[in-house]
Amino acid sequence: MNSHLRKDILSSNWVIVSNDREFRPNEYRAKIKCPFCPGNEKETPPAICELKDLKGWYIRVVPNKYPALTLENKNFQESEGLNKKFYVKGHHEVIIEDRNHFKKINEIKHLDKVLEIYALRMKELYSLKNVKYVMLFRNYGQNAGASLIHPHSQIISMPLLPLRVSDELKHFKTYHLKNKKCAMCDILSDEKKFKKRIIFENSHFVAFAPFASRFNFEIWVSPVNHEPDFYKETEFKKLSEALKNVFSKLHYSIKDLSYNMIIHTAPSGEKKFHWHIEILPKIAMPAGFEWGSGFYINSLSPERISEILNKGIKFRY
Amino acid sequence: MNSHLRKDILSSNWVIVSNDREFRPNEYRAKIKCPFCPGNEKETPPAICELKDLKGWYIRVVPNKYPALTLENKNFQESEGLNKKFYVKGHHEVIIEDRNHFKKINEIKHLDKVLEIYALRMKELYSLKNVKYVMLFRNYGQNAGASLIHPHSQIISMPLLPLRVSDELKHFKTYHLKNKKCAMCDILSDEKKFKKRIIFENSHFVAFAPFASRFNFEIWVSPVNHEPDFYKETEFKKLSEALKNVFSKLHYSIKDLSYNMIIHTAPSGEKKFHWHIEILPKIAMPAGFEWGSGFYINSLSPERISEILNKGIKFRY
Numbered sequence: 229m230n231s232h233l234r235k236d237i238l239s240s241n242w243v244i245v246s247n248d249r250e251f252r253p254n255e256y257r258a259k260i261k262c263p264f265c266p267g268n269e270k271e272t273p274p275a276i277c278e279l280k281d282l283k284g285w286y287i288r289v290v291p292n293k294y295p296a297l298t299l300e301n302k303n304f305q306e307s308e309g310l311n312k313k314f315y316v317k318g319h320h321e322v323i324i325e326d327r328n329h330f331k332k333i334n335e336i337k338h339l340d341k342v343l344e345i346y347a348l349r350m351k352e353l354y355s356l357k358n359v360k361y362v363m364l365f366r367n368y369g370q371n372a373g374a375s376l377i378h379p380h381s382q383i384i385s386m387p388l389l390p391l392r393v394s395d396e397l398k399h400f401k402t403y404h405l406k407n408k409k410c411a412m413c414d415i416l417s418d419e420k421k422f423k424k425r426i427i428f429e430n431s432h433f434v435a436f437a438p439f440a441s442r443f444n445f446e447i448w449v450s451p452v453n454h455e456p457d458f459y460k461e462t463e464f465k466k467l468s469e470a471l472k473n474v475f476s477k478l479h480y481s482i483k484d485l486s487y488n489m490i491i492h493t494a495p496s497g498e499k500k501f502h503w504h505i506e507i508l509p510k511i512a513m514p515a516g517f518e519w520g521s522g523f524y525i526n527s528l529s530p531e532r533i534s535e536i537l538n539k540g541i542k543f544r545y
Numbered sequence: 546m547n548s549h550l551r552k553d554i555l556s557s558n559w560v561i562v563s564n565d566r567e568f569r570p571n572e573y574r575a576k577i578k579c580p581f582c583p584g585n586e587k588e589t590p591p592a593i594c595e596l597k598d599l600k601g602w603y604i605r606v607v608p609n610k611y612p613a614l615t616l617e618n619k620n621f622q623e624s625e626g627l628n629k630k631f632y633v634k635g636h637h638e639v640i641i642e643d644r645n646h647f648k649k650i651n652e653i654k655h656l657d658k659v660l661e662i663y664a665l666r667m668k669e670l671y672s673l674k675n676v677k678y679v680m681l682f683r684n685y686g687q688n689a690g691a692s693l694i695h696p697h698s699q700i701i702s703m704p705l706l707p708l709r710v711s712d713e714l715k716h717f718k719t720y721h722l723k724n725k726k727c728a729m730c731d732i733l734s735d736e737k738k739f740k741k742r743i744i745f746e747n748s749h750f751v752a753f754a755p756f757a758s759r760f761n762f763e764i765w766v767s768p769v770n771h772e773p774d775f776y777k778e779t780e781f782k783k784l785s786e787a788l789k790n791v792f793s794k795l796h797y798s799i800k801d802l803s804y805n806m807i808i809h810t811a812p813s814g815e816k817k818f819h820w821h822i823e824i825l826p827k828i829a830m831p832a833g834f835e836w837g838s839g840f841y842i843n844s845l846s847p848e849r850i851s852e853i854l855n856k857g858i859k860f861r862y
Contacts, residue, residue, distance in 0.1 A: 365833025373832030390838030440553035490837035515690025516682025520807035522708030
């Protein structure tokens with residue numbers, strides 16, 4: 229059975245049922261031959277693009293072998309009583325970010341080039357027909373749902389706007405209607421004014437623990453100037469500097485850090501959106517209260533997080 | 546700093562910041578004296594109610610020592626620039642369900658009595674002023690965010706409707722407006738007709754893997770007859786039978802099962818709602834895609850889950 233979408237009748241939940249992914253290798257559960265290490269290139273589908281130096285490739289983009297969405301589907305619906313399955317097309321790629329199996333993101337020397345490749349692939353996928361949204365994310369560590377250790381990110385294109393993105397866009401637009409300004413621009417100027425939650429800043433970027441952090445050590449990185457799209461005119465060297473600073477601090481304070489990192493970029497053509505990166509460490513697991521309510525309980529305020537990270541305190545958990 | 550609520554400007558997210566909870570004991574991380582075992586009653590605040598036999602209590606309800614919401618707050622708001630903190634009142638109780646530290650839920654002999662106590666506390670909390678919603682949930686196992694092994698559930702009262710519940714209520718109402726019927730009543734009659742996802746049924750309850758399951762092995766248990774409120778006229782013996790069957794199957798098929806269980810009951814006075822229990826096993830972790838999109842990827846269809854559980858297949862992961 230091919231991947232397809234299902235919508236819950238009792239909620240706004242959409243689910244991608246992707247049986248193939250049951251069989252993907254998981255390095256945290258069994259010994260495997262890493263498909264992303266140099267020499268094992270045959271374990272992945274052929275590369276979409278590669279950056280090379282004298283030793284071979286150092287960044288490599290490949291189609292995901294166990295895709296959540298594929299181009300194989302025809303667009304059609306299948307009914308069963310009240311329920312419908314939606315077969316849709318999508319892309320799912322993997323960006324292998326370094327040759328070295330164990331590198332942390334802040335240890336990747338050419339991180340600015342990795343970010344440029346993120347932007348390049350994003351731009352390319354947005355240019356294709358029927359692509360409504362392109363999501364780029366990075367899972368690191370077992371608690372964050374990663375299945376492979378080798379440094380990599382994933383990029384998925386979708387023919388519909390995901391719930392979280394349409395919710396965000398709605399909030400940007402409502403705020404703009406009321407205040408004639410961008411919400412993120414105002415948030416950044418507040419953060420710079422109060423200086424209670426800033427983790428790092430340079431001429432182009434601010435990294436801060438957001439006021440309503442859902443997770444322990446949640447951090448957002450945002451360009452100072454208003455820009456909806458990640459892949460346009462981004463200062464990759466400056467962004468690389470910001471990310472290296474933030475992740476050095478996180479890895480220093482938190483032993484065995486696991487995290488999800490997500491690039492929130494505007495849906496195609498939307499101007500009332502300010503792109504940013506959300507870093508979501510997974511220390512405490514979301515539990516029954518979170519799943520039942522849609523609310524979050526956070527046992528550490530972002531003000532305390534900023535203190536822990538900026539003073540270089542080792543966090544015990 | 547007392548627990549308080551924060552709302553994110555860029556999304557519909559609400560967060561309870563509860564610094565006290567940083568210090569609660571975690572049995573999965575360090576050896577502790579179990580505060581819920583007989584003999585250690587002084588480790589918890591005094592009991593709200595107890596059921597006893599000749600050997601002492603066998604069910605015990607206590608206030609949570611590390612509450613997410615408390616009655617100590619006065620209702621007030623505090624501003625900092627764009628942001629607001631909302632100090633609100635709420636209850637947070639723990640239901641200790643058995644004397645035995647290691648009992649699984651399906652091994653609790655008096656499970657029907659546990660369910661009756663759930664209902665009793667829920668009814669009591671709903672009768673109090675300013676309570677808009679009462680949520681009962683059970684976290685079991687480390688991957689589900691539990692911090693203690695001893696069998697227990699938690700109950701939290703809130704002065705506002707949580708996002709997930711208001712979303713659910715909206716969907717029940719929209720469906721009713723369109724079809725003049727309850728969505729869950731229709732779902733149950735579909736499930737009984739197609740018989741592809743049913744895990745268990747008796748005269749009063751149906752347990753099934755929902756069509757749009759978010760998680761591997763997600764199961765819902767719902768009364769056959771339309772009833773908005775969990776705490777009214779529930780057949781606890783029949784419900785206990787259904788839960789014991791479902792959890793025996795889950796524990797048989799899944800080694801080291803972790804799960805969240807949530808009772809979805811109607812907000813006070815709402816009739817267009819059909820109560821049900823959601824069981825959410827935590828096998829694969831939600832990752833970057835899920836957090837970024839608000840969508841879910843499920844690598845196992847509910848049809849396959851029903852086969853695995855009903856044929857008694859050991860699931861390898």
